[in-house]
Amino acid sequence: MKKQEYDHEALLRLAAMKMPFGRYAGYRLVDLPEPYVVWFAQQGFPAGKLGQALAAVYEIKVNGLEYLFAPLK
Template sequence: MNPELLKELVVMKMPYGKYKGWVLCDIPEHYLVWYQSKGFPAGKLGMLLATLYEIKLNGLEYLLQPLKQR
């Protein structure tokens, strides 16, 4: 896994939708599950959301905690 992706998950904000303005790592898992069923958007945002989906699905949120504290 690319550590730069993890860093982006704790700083990048959702650009649109119900959670517009939220930092990606703070988006609730149920929203990511819904998004995954509809299909993540193309491009970098989609890749980040898919990565976050896998992190939350597998209970790996602790990997983001040290990055959030910086």
């Protein structure tokens, strides 16, 4: 079985990325409240890099993996 490779730089970028608009403007995406991220998932994520990042944060939060970002903050 082949070992899965991870893009560590992408994880660091995701940890640093901030919400550019709305009620939580300026918050890091990984620090957004889970209900807010779930709402985006239900309504549809925005297009582009922000939407991709929010989708990744959604998967992280619903799977209880926020602890992975603790050392990166």
